[in-house]
Amino acid sequence: MGVDVGLLGEVTAQVDGRTVDLGPAKRRCVLAALAADAGRVVPADRLVEQVWGPDRPRRARAALHSHISRLRRTLLGAAGVGIVLRSGGYLLTVDHADHPVDLHRFRDLRTRARDADDRQAVELLTEAVALWRGEPLTGLTGQWAEAERDRLRQELLATEHDLIDARLRVGQGEELVVELAARAARYPLDERVAGQYLLALHRAGRSADALEYYRQLRDRLVEELGADPGAPLQELHQRILAADSALSTRPGGGVTAPVVVPRQLPAAPSHFTGRETDLAALTAALEQAGRDRTVVISAIGGAGGIGKTWLALTWAHQHAERFPDGRLFVDLHGFSPTQEPMPPEVAIRGFLDALGVDPGRIPTDLHAQAALYRSLVADRRMVVVLDNAVTAEQVVPLLPGSPACTVLITSRSRLASLIDRHGARHLRLDVLTREEARALLAARIGAGNVAAEPEAVDELVESCGGYPLALSITARHAATRPGLPLAEVAAELRELGLEMLDHDTDPAASLPAVLSWSLRRLTDEHRTVFALLGIAPGPDTTLPAVAALTGLPPARARKALSALEDASLVERRPGGRYGMHDLVRAYATTIARQLPHEVRDTALVRVMDFHLHTVHAADHLLNPHRTHPQPGPPAPGVHPHPLPDAAAATAWLEAEHATLLATQRTAAALGRHHVVWHLARALDTFHYRRGHLRDTLAMWRAALDAATHLPNPATRSRTHRHFGHTCARLGLHAEATEHLDQALSLAMRHHDPTEQAHTHRALAYAWEERGDDRRALDHARHALDLYRALGQPVREADALNAVGWCAARLGDFDNARASCVAALTLYRRHHHPAGEATTLDSLGFIAHRTGDHQQAIDHYHQALTLFRTLGDAYQAADSLDNVGHPHTALGQHEQARHVWREALELYREQGRHDDAERVQRQLDDLGPAQESSRPSDAGDNTQNA
Structure with missing residues (x-):
């Protein structure tokens, strides 16, 4: 059974030739995001961001897990494809060569076409274009889908351009005229399309039309861009004027389509602020080089995430009019967590392709390739951006020799030989100033919001340390949660540190530490610690946990952490915690795979214990x-x-x-x-x-x-009981009683009276939640009899409180009060503040229902004091809810409003949405006493069992 996933149209999946129902758009978006990165782990946070964007639901992680589970069932049995959980994310596995995702088949065909001869390239590219079924990701909405759709459209456009070039190289022309006329109308300023159209017209015997179209294009470029056509198009124009016979060569003649003007720069960074001094320095270098008639080379250095690439792209876009003959860009992956540094021959081959060189004309020797490249860009006004370089050797072959060209290089290394031998001007970036950082936040989240909370903004700037990327991610958090005060954003950043900033998937646009070159300078022991930190459970860790993980004495573990911190591989966070950026952690995980299995397993056993x-x-x-x-x-x-x-x-x-x-x-x-x-x-x-x-x-x-794997049979009874009790708390009533009945049956089968008593008490709570107070009372009395027979006074008090609570709900207030007073006496005798608090809550309910509202308030506030001392926010929320009713009965509306607002906040924090909605209605209708539909969980103290 096979599977095919379609992204180049409507998102679909076919299993064994049958189209399957993928469900709602959000689930299809999950599949699309995984399929777009098939074979690579997609972090869960990134998936949430891609699927929901700024409108993520409160429990987005849970919704994501649900969609993943359903997709797994949909793809169940499909050969070679599956969705698996990896550290921090999910992976769409693909085990066979014939890729099941049409997008990846499309890209594979494009890659194969680059190394094929012209006729094969035409076949491969035609097949690639045919995979498209309309708009990619049809039916999906949201920021990620829109951005991905735009990017895919650009890929299709580039492929169509490549296909037409290949068809021209095999001698076509006349048959392309109609198609290219439409493309030229659609892309009126694209010089690559224009060159293709001119050549096709000339081959069709319509040289006059070609010359007239060139004149019209030149007028448009001058009018709209203030620039003449680029040198390649001017050269083609001259060859048509001269009736160059080579342009009419038929198949086999090796005619190459005209070289186009490359525009490879990625989009300029949005909301770029500050750096005026640095931008001016780059401009000054360009102007000085022009006076000296030398090629300008600016090497922009600094730490990861400091904004080197942002600066280079911003400057290049600001001065685009200075470079009408082309703008080349390559990411050299010098400090990539997932890729090796790009060899210069790969980079220069990409530039030669972009410059329209026939693959058959490209020499195999790097020096010859570099010479051809320098010849092609000679005297052309171009900017070349070499991003993320690691060594000078990687860069030198890509340097033009013409003073008309400008080169911007970004690197975390100083690249000293470029400065010494090639006259590169070194510009080292530091963090943003406080004013620049505030300006960046204002641009992202609004000047009014920044002005409204100046202290919070100062804290954000300080916490981010002036790093542009950290500020941008923090601003994104604030902008996507407009109702949240900036003070809370600042508090969150203070608490989580870089963990909150871990949402960007581009290593060059995050705060990664130095990876490969940093590791090479570490000792073997420190490398092992780094690797084990990658597989340790949890988002961050502490020194004692690291000592357990590694088996090192605390002093040596601390030394290793310090070394990793110095190498920017680990960050020290508040509270003595150590964290790693997810990208760094992912790299650490790959290093951990190189360790022996027994080393990894033993480390995990130690830290788990x-x-x-x-x-x-x-x-x-x-x-x-x-x-x-x-x-x-x-x-x-x-x-x-x-x-x-x-x-x-x-x-x-x-x-x-x-x-x-x-x-x-x-x-x-x-x-x-x-x-x-x-x-x-x-x-x-x-x-x-x-x-x-x-x-x-x-x-x-x-x-x-x-x-089921543990030897003690009582364990299964306890587990069913705890699981059933939790289900009851969450309103999963049928599942709750089913598991509690199983627990009771197992306890009786194994003659375990203690477990029977615990389960009866849990059943009392479960049946109360289902509204059957009589049945709940029966179970509470069973528990009471068993606890008394076992001689367990604290448990007896638990059951007494449960009996009193159920009796009160049934209106038997005298017996209810007697049972609860007896429970309170036992709790105080045995110094059990949790039980004392729940019983006081019960007594508060009894007092309120019998008209003694002041006594009810006293009981509830005593309970609240104990709950807060214990840190029991769950039951504190219920008591706050309950105490509002006697306040209302006494006409104390402000007091009622105060406690209900506090209860509402706690309910929302705890995800208790039904309770929150009920309290909101009480606040809205504040006036006459409002009885709670579920006054208390006071009879429930099963967490003691």
């Missing part, structure tokens, strides 16, 4: 009354990070949260099932208190699979 055992200790500090199954001893030499108290544990978990989620995914991939399960268990309290329910669900879903 470090995180697991630190999480285990943190959970014990957060919830000391909870049972804590031991995860087993860590790997030799691994010691968990010391955490002195609950506050330190919470801070560590907050800082490491993303890393811990990634650690579980890594453990699952490596089949370390006990790590998967214990991480889900140990993070449960933290997730619950912070409202990370979706993360909890994902971790317990992974634990469900892991539990």
